[in-house]
Amino acid sequence: xxxxxxxxxxxxxxxxxxxxxxxxxxxxxxxxxxxxxxxxxxxxxxxxxxxxxxxxxxxxxxxxxxxxxxxxxxxxxxxxxxxxxxxxxxxxxxxxxxxxxxxxxxxxxxxxxxxxxxxxxxxxxxxxxxxxxxxxxxxxxxxxxxxxxxxxxxxxxxxxxxxxxxxxxxxxxxxxxxxxxxxxxxxxxxxxxxxxxxxxxxxxxxxxxxxxxxxxxxxxxxxxxxxxxxxxxxxxxxxxxxxxxxxxxxxxxxxxxxxxxxxxxxxxxxxxxxxxxxxxxxxxxxxxxxx
DNA sequence: TAGACGTGGCA
DNA sequence: TTGCCAAGTCT
Numbered sequence: 001x002x003x004x005x006x007x008x009x010x011x012x013x014x015x016x017x018x019x020x021x022x023x024x025x026x027x028x029x030x031x032x033x034x035x036x037x038x039x040x041x042x043x044x045x046x047x048x049x050x051x052x053x054x055x056x057x058x059x060x061x062x063x064x065x066x067x068x069x070x071x072x073x074x075x076x077x078x079x080x081x082x083x084x085x086x087x088x089x090x091x092x093x094x095x096x097x098x099x100x101x102x103x104x105x106x107x108x109x110x111x112x113x114x115x116x117x118x119x120x121x122x123x124x125x126x127x128x129x130x131x132x133x134x135x136x137x138x139x140x141x142x143x144x145x146x147x148x149x150x151x152x153x154x155x156x157x158x159x160x161x162x163x164x165x166x167x168x169x170x171x172x173x174x175x176x177x178x179x180x181x182x183x184x185x186x187x188x189x190x191x192x193x194x195x196x197x198x199x200x201x202x203x204x205x206x207x208x209x210x211x212x213x214x215x216x217x218x219x220x221x222x223x224x225x226x227x228x229x230x231x232x233x234x235x236x237x238x239x240x241x242x243x244x245x246x247x248x249x250x251x252x253x254x255x256x257x258x259x260x261x262x263x264x265x266x267x268x269x270x271x272x273x274x275x276x277x278x279x280x281x282x283x284x285x286x287x288x289x290x291x
Numbered sequence: 292t293a294g295a296c297g298t299g300g301c302a
Numbered sequence: 303t304t305g306c307c308a309a310g311t312c313t
Contacts, residue, residue: 041309048299048308082297082308089311119311139309159292185309194307195302225305228297237297275296 007149008173008180010203015183018190022046023054025182031105031130032097033057038122038129039090044081046189052079064103066094072288075277076244084240088276088289089117107131128178136168137181141188146171148192152209154218155194235259235268236277243278249285 023029024037036056040049056077060066066074071091078087093115097105105126106112112123120138127133143156146167156164173180191198199205199215210216228234238258243250259265269286272278279289 038309043296043308043310044298045300045308080298082299083310085296086311117311121310125309137309140307141309182309189309224294226296226307227305231295233296234298240297 006207007171007204010207011183011187012176012180014203015179015186019183019186020046020190023050023057025129029130030061031107031126032061032063034130035093035105035118035122035126036090038125039086039093039117040081042086042122043083048081052077052081060094062103063094063097063105066091067098070288070290071276072279072290075240075288079244080241082237084277085275086117092116093118105130107133109133109135125181128181132178134172134174134177135181136165136172137185138164138168139185139188141185141192142168142181144194145184145188145192148197148210149204149208152213152216154210154216232264232268232271235261235264236272239265239269239272240277243286243288246287249281249283249287251285255286 019025022037024033033053037049037053040053040056059077060069069091071088074087074091075084078084081087096115097103101111106115107127107130109123109127112118112126113120118126124135124137125139128135128137138160140156143160143164146164147153147156150167171180187202191202199208199211202208205211239255242255242258246254255269256262256265259268269278273280273286276289279287281287
Protein backbone atom coordinates (compact mmCIF):
# COMPACT_ATOMS: atom_id res chain seq x y z
CA UNK A 1 0.00 0.00 0.00
CA UNK A 2 1.23 3.44 -0.90
CA UNK A 3 1.49 5.80 2.04
CA UNK A 4 -1.54 8.10 1.59
CA UNK A 5 0.34 11.36 2.15
CA UNK A 6 2.74 10.41 -0.61
CA UNK A 7 -0.19 10.97 -2.95
CA UNK A 8 -2.34 13.57 -1.23
CA UNK A 9 0.00 16.49 -0.83
CA UNK A 10 1.55 16.38 -4.32
CA UNK A 11 -1.79 15.85 -6.08
CA UNK A 12 -3.53 18.62 -4.14
CA UNK A 13 -0.67 21.01 -4.82
CA UNK A 14 -0.67 20.05 -8.48
CA UNK A 15 -4.41 20.72 -8.67
CA UNK A 16 -3.95 24.10 -7.03
CA UNK A 17 -1.93 25.35 -10.00
CA UNK A 18 -3.25 23.16 -12.84
CA UNK A 19 -7.01 22.97 -12.39
CA UNK A 20 -8.99 24.03 -15.43
CA UNK A 21 -11.24 27.03 -15.01
CA UNK A 22 -14.56 25.31 -15.68
CA UNK A 23 -17.85 27.18 -15.10
CA UNK A 24 -19.44 24.40 -13.03
CA UNK A 25 -16.47 24.72 -10.65
CA UNK A 26 -16.90 28.49 -10.24
CA UNK A 27 -17.76 29.87 -6.82
CA UNK A 28 -21.18 30.96 -8.06
CA UNK A 29 -22.05 27.58 -9.61
CA UNK A 30 -25.28 26.16 -8.18
CA UNK A 31 -25.93 22.54 -7.16
CA UNK A 32 -28.25 22.36 -10.18
CA UNK A 33 -25.41 23.53 -12.41
CA UNK A 34 -23.14 20.87 -10.94
CA UNK A 35 -25.80 18.20 -11.46
CA UNK A 36 -26.37 19.24 -15.06
CA UNK A 37 -22.62 19.19 -15.73
CA UNK A 38 -22.23 15.72 -14.24
CA UNK A 39 -24.99 14.25 -16.39
CA UNK A 40 -23.63 15.92 -19.52
CA UNK A 41 -20.07 14.79 -18.78
CA UNK A 42 -21.02 11.11 -18.59
CA UNK A 43 -18.97 9.51 -21.39
CA UNK A 44 -18.58 12.92 -23.00
CA UNK A 45 -15.49 15.18 -23.25
CA UNK A 46 -15.43 18.56 -21.49
CA UNK A 47 -14.86 20.49 -24.73
CA UNK A 48 -18.13 19.25 -26.18
CA UNK A 49 -20.11 19.83 -22.97
CA UNK A 50 -19.04 23.44 -22.38
CA UNK A 51 -21.18 25.30 -24.94
CA UNK A 52 -24.23 23.13 -24.30
CA UNK A 53 -23.96 23.57 -20.52
CA UNK A 54 -23.69 27.36 -20.86
CA UNK A 55 -26.75 27.58 -23.07
CA UNK A 56 -28.67 25.12 -20.89
CA UNK A 57 -28.03 27.03 -17.67
CA UNK A 58 -29.07 30.28 -19.28
CA UNK A 59 -32.26 28.76 -20.59
CA UNK A 60 -33.08 26.66 -17.54
CA UNK A 61 -31.30 28.09 -14.48
CA UNK A 62 -33.35 26.02 -12.03
CA UNK A 63 -34.90 22.54 -11.97
CA UNK A 64 -38.34 24.14 -12.01
CA UNK A 65 -37.58 25.99 -15.22
CA UNK A 66 -36.69 22.76 -17.01
CA UNK A 67 -39.55 20.90 -15.37
CA UNK A 68 -42.02 23.30 -17.00
CA UNK A 69 -40.89 22.22 -20.48
CA UNK A 70 -41.90 19.28 -22.58
CA UNK A 71 -39.32 16.47 -22.37
CA UNK A 72 -38.80 16.86 -26.10
CA UNK A 73 -37.34 20.33 -25.55
CA UNK A 74 -34.65 18.82 -23.33
CA UNK A 75 -33.86 16.30 -26.08
CA UNK A 76 -33.77 19.08 -28.68
CA UNK A 77 -31.37 21.29 -26.76
CA UNK A 78 -29.21 18.32 -25.87
CA UNK A 79 -28.00 18.74 -29.42
CA UNK A 80 -25.30 16.31 -30.48
CA UNK A 81 -23.89 15.49 -27.05
CA UNK A 82 -24.80 11.85 -27.56
CA UNK A 83 -26.70 9.34 -25.42
CA UNK A 84 -29.89 11.46 -25.60
CA UNK A 85 -31.61 9.32 -23.00
CA UNK A 86 -29.57 11.39 -20.58
CA UNK A 87 -31.57 14.45 -21.64
CA UNK A 88 -34.80 12.64 -20.94
CA UNK A 89 -33.56 11.50 -17.54
CA UNK A 90 -32.28 14.96 -16.67
CA UNK A 91 -35.72 16.32 -17.49
CA UNK A 92 -37.36 13.68 -15.30
CA UNK A 93 -34.81 14.51 -12.64
CA UNK A 94 -35.78 18.20 -12.82
CA UNK A 95 -39.46 17.38 -12.40
CA UNK A 96 -38.75 15.15 -9.42
CA UNK A 97 -36.60 17.82 -7.78
CA UNK A 98 -39.15 20.56 -8.51
CA UNK A 99 -42.13 18.58 -7.29
CA UNK A 100 -40.73 16.42 -4.50
CA UNK A 101 -37.73 18.37 -3.18
CA UNK A 102 -38.91 21.98 -3.21
CA UNK A 103 -36.79 22.77 -6.28
CA UNK A 104 -33.61 22.09 -4.29
CA UNK A 105 -31.10 19.54 -5.53
CA UNK A 106 -30.81 16.94 -2.74
CA UNK A 107 -27.49 16.82 -0.89
CA UNK A 108 -27.95 13.30 0.44
CA UNK A 109 -26.24 10.52 -1.50
CA UNK A 110 -29.09 8.02 -1.19
CA UNK A 111 -31.69 10.57 -2.25
CA UNK A 112 -29.61 11.57 -5.24
CA UNK A 113 -29.20 7.92 -6.17
CA UNK A 114 -32.96 7.51 -6.33
CA UNK A 115 -33.29 10.16 -9.05
CA UNK A 116 -33.46 9.20 -12.74
CA UNK A 117 -30.12 9.11 -14.54
CA UNK A 118 -28.12 9.36 -11.32
CA UNK A 119 -26.03 6.33 -10.48
CA UNK A 120 -23.30 5.67 -7.98
CA UNK A 121 -20.75 7.96 -9.56
CA UNK A 122 -23.02 10.95 -10.18
CA UNK A 123 -24.60 10.76 -6.73
CA UNK A 124 -21.16 10.85 -5.14
CA UNK A 125 -19.99 13.64 -7.45
CA UNK A 126 -22.97 15.92 -6.74
CA UNK A 127 -22.94 15.26 -2.99
CA UNK A 128 -19.23 15.95 -3.00
CA UNK A 129 -18.70 18.79 -5.50
CA UNK A 130 -21.94 20.69 -4.90
CA UNK A 131 -22.22 20.20 -1.14
CA UNK A 132 -18.75 19.28 0.08
CA UNK A 133 -19.84 15.84 1.23
CA UNK A 134 -17.30 13.11 1.95
CA UNK A 135 -17.76 10.45 -0.72
CA UNK A 136 -15.44 8.33 -2.81
CA UNK A 137 -15.83 9.60 -6.36
CA UNK A 138 -14.89 6.70 -8.62
CA UNK A 139 -14.98 7.67 -12.24
CA UNK A 140 -12.84 6.34 -15.06
CA UNK A 141 -10.11 8.93 -14.37
CA UNK A 142 -9.84 8.18 -10.67
CA UNK A 143 -9.91 4.45 -11.28
CA UNK A 144 -7.07 4.74 -13.79
CA UNK A 145 -4.93 6.90 -11.50
CA UNK A 146 -5.37 4.44 -8.63
CA UNK A 147 -4.79 1.43 -10.87
CA UNK A 148 -1.46 2.86 -11.95
CA UNK A 149 -0.19 4.68 -8.89
CA UNK A 150 -1.26 2.08 -6.33
CA UNK A 151 -1.87 -1.23 -8.06
CA UNK A 152 0.87 -0.89 -10.66
CA UNK A 153 -1.38 -1.74 -13.59
CA UNK A 154 -1.97 0.22 -16.76
CA UNK A 155 -5.77 0.04 -16.59
CA UNK A 156 -8.39 -0.70 -13.95
CA UNK A 157 -10.63 -3.75 -14.34
CA UNK A 158 -13.58 -3.48 -16.74
CA UNK A 159 -16.14 -3.33 -13.94
CA UNK A 160 -15.58 -1.40 -10.73
CA UNK A 161 -14.56 -3.91 -8.08
CA UNK A 162 -15.06 -4.03 -4.34
CA UNK A 163 -11.30 -3.75 -3.96
CA UNK A 164 -11.32 -0.48 -5.87
CA UNK A 165 -14.08 0.90 -3.65
CA UNK A 166 -12.17 -0.12 -0.54
CA UNK A 167 -9.03 1.52 -1.82
CA UNK A 168 -10.87 4.74 -2.68
CA UNK A 169 -12.43 4.78 0.80
CA UNK A 170 -9.04 4.21 2.39
CA UNK A 171 -7.50 7.11 0.51
CA UNK A 172 -10.40 9.46 1.24
CA UNK A 173 -9.16 12.19 3.60
CA UNK A 174 -11.22 13.15 6.63
CA UNK A 175 -11.06 16.80 5.63
CA UNK A 176 -11.19 18.16 2.09
CA UNK A 177 -12.50 14.99 0.51
CA UNK A 178 -14.33 16.93 -2.21
CA UNK A 179 -11.20 18.75 -3.31
CA UNK A 180 -9.23 15.52 -3.22
CA UNK A 181 -11.78 13.83 -5.46
CA UNK A 182 -11.81 16.55 -8.09
CA UNK A 183 -8.01 16.80 -7.94
CA UNK A 184 -7.52 13.10 -8.70
CA UNK A 185 -10.09 13.31 -11.49
CA UNK A 186 -8.30 16.27 -13.00
CA UNK A 187 -4.95 14.49 -12.81
CA UNK A 188 -6.45 11.54 -14.66
CA UNK A 189 -8.02 13.81 -17.26
CA UNK A 190 -4.95 15.95 -17.97
CA UNK A 191 -1.85 13.90 -17.09
CA UNK A 192 -2.56 10.27 -16.29
CA UNK A 193 -4.48 9.79 -19.52
CA UNK A 194 -5.52 6.48 -21.01
CA UNK A 195 -3.19 6.80 -23.98
CA UNK A 196 0.25 8.42 -23.81
CA UNK A 197 0.22 9.49 -20.14
CA UNK A 198 2.43 12.50 -19.43
CA UNK A 199 4.43 10.92 -16.63
CA UNK A 200 7.07 13.65 -16.85
CA UNK A 201 4.45 16.16 -15.70
CA UNK A 202 2.98 13.95 -12.99
CA UNK A 203 3.29 15.08 -9.37
CA UNK A 204 3.39 11.49 -8.09
CA UNK A 205 5.59 9.90 -10.71
CA UNK A 206 8.19 9.15 -8.04
CA UNK A 207 5.66 7.05 -6.13
CA UNK A 208 3.76 5.51 -9.04
CA UNK A 209 3.78 1.72 -8.83
CA UNK A 210 3.15 1.34 -12.55
CA UNK A 211 5.98 3.63 -13.59
CA UNK A 212 8.36 2.05 -11.05
CA UNK A 213 7.51 -1.35 -12.54
CA UNK A 214 8.55 -0.12 -15.97
CA UNK A 215 5.01 0.65 -17.21
CA UNK A 216 4.07 -2.92 -18.08
CA UNK A 217 1.35 -2.96 -20.77
CA UNK A 218 -2.15 -4.12 -20.01
CA UNK A 219 -2.40 -7.91 -19.88
CA UNK A 220 -5.30 -10.03 -20.91
CA UNK A 221 -7.92 -9.65 -23.61
CA UNK A 222 -8.24 -6.32 -25.37
CA UNK A 223 -10.96 -4.16 -23.94
CA UNK A 224 -13.97 -4.38 -26.15
CA UNK A 225 -14.14 -1.60 -28.66
CA UNK A 226 -17.36 0.00 -29.71
CA UNK A 227 -18.28 -0.31 -33.34
CA UNK A 228 -20.62 2.33 -34.60
CA UNK A 229 -20.91 2.54 -38.37
CA UNK A 230 -23.97 0.63 -39.53
CA UNK A 231 -25.30 -0.05 -36.04
CA UNK A 232 -28.74 0.59 -34.64
CA UNK A 233 -27.13 3.30 -32.53
CA UNK A 234 -26.03 5.21 -35.60
CA UNK A 235 -29.45 4.73 -37.16
CA UNK A 236 -31.19 6.01 -34.02
CA UNK A 237 -28.89 9.01 -34.04
CA UNK A 238 -29.80 9.86 -37.63
CA UNK A 239 -33.54 9.54 -36.97
CA UNK A 240 -33.44 11.61 -33.81
CA UNK A 241 -31.41 14.33 -35.55
CA UNK A 242 -34.30 14.73 -37.99
CA UNK A 243 -36.81 15.08 -35.15
CA UNK A 244 -34.60 17.59 -33.31
CA UNK A 245 -34.21 19.78 -36.37
CA UNK A 246 -37.95 19.91 -37.02
CA UNK A 247 -40.21 22.06 -34.87
CA UNK A 248 -43.34 20.08 -35.50
CA UNK A 249 -44.46 16.58 -36.46
CA UNK A 250 -42.33 14.93 -39.14
CA UNK A 251 -43.78 12.79 -41.93
CA UNK A 252 -42.52 9.24 -42.04
CA UNK A 253 -40.92 9.85 -45.44
CA UNK A 254 -38.51 12.35 -43.90
CA UNK A 255 -37.27 9.64 -41.56
CA UNK A 256 -37.14 6.99 -44.28
CA UNK A 257 -34.82 9.27 -46.24
CA UNK A 258 -31.93 9.12 -43.76
CA UNK A 259 -31.43 5.32 -43.57
CA UNK A 260 -31.62 2.78 -46.38
CA UNK A 261 -32.13 -0.51 -44.57
CA UNK A 262 -35.87 -0.50 -43.89
CA UNK A 263 -35.82 -3.39 -41.41
CA UNK A 264 -33.14 -1.77 -39.29
CA UNK A 265 -34.76 1.65 -39.63
CA UNK A 266 -38.12 0.41 -38.35
CA UNK A 267 -36.45 -1.39 -35.48
CA UNK A 268 -34.53 1.75 -34.53
CA UNK A 269 -37.60 3.96 -34.76
CA UNK A 270 -39.62 1.56 -32.63
CA UNK A 271 -36.78 1.62 -30.17
CA UNK A 272 -36.80 5.40 -29.96
CA UNK A 273 -40.54 5.37 -29.32
CA UNK A 274 -40.20 2.63 -26.72
CA UNK A 275 -37.48 4.63 -24.98
CA UNK A 276 -39.65 7.73 -24.89
CA UNK A 277 -37.31 9.68 -27.18
CA UNK A 278 -39.86 9.91 -29.96
CA UNK A 279 -43.62 9.95 -30.20
CA UNK A 280 -45.75 8.36 -32.92
CA UNK A 281 -48.88 10.39 -33.65
CA UNK A 282 -52.16 8.99 -34.93
CA UNK A 283 -51.70 10.49 -38.39
CA UNK A 284 -48.47 8.55 -38.93
CA UNK A 285 -46.11 11.45 -38.18
CA UNK A 286 -43.42 11.55 -35.50
CA UNK A 287 -42.13 14.18 -33.10
CA UNK A 288 -40.03 14.67 -29.99
CA UNK A 289 -41.86 13.56 -26.84
CA UNK A 290 -44.55 15.59 -25.08
CA UNK A 291 -45.74 14.73 -21.61
C1' DT B 292 -23.49 -9.07 -15.54
C1' DA B 293 -22.75 -8.26 -20.16
C1' DG B 294 -24.58 -5.44 -23.61
C1' DA B 295 -27.05 -1.34 -25.30
C1' DC B 296 -26.77 3.27 -25.62
C1' DG B 297 -24.27 8.73 -29.52
C1' DT B 298 -20.88 11.43 -31.12
C1' DG B 299 -16.61 13.33 -32.59
C1' DG B 300 -11.60 14.14 -31.93
C1' DC B 301 -7.19 12.37 -32.04
C1' DA B 302 -3.10 9.22 -32.80
C1' DT C 303 -7.94 5.44 -42.26
C1' DT C 304 -9.48 2.92 -38.40
C1' DG C 305 -9.80 2.18 -33.66
C1' DC C 306 -9.66 3.98 -29.18
C1' DC C 307 -11.59 6.74 -25.86
C1' DA C 308 -14.53 10.37 -23.17
C1' DA C 309 -16.73 12.91 -15.36
C1' DG C 310 -21.85 6.14 -16.62
C1' DT C 311 -26.56 4.30 -16.20
C1' DC C 312 -29.89 0.94 -16.84
C1' DT C 313 -31.70 -3.58 -17.60
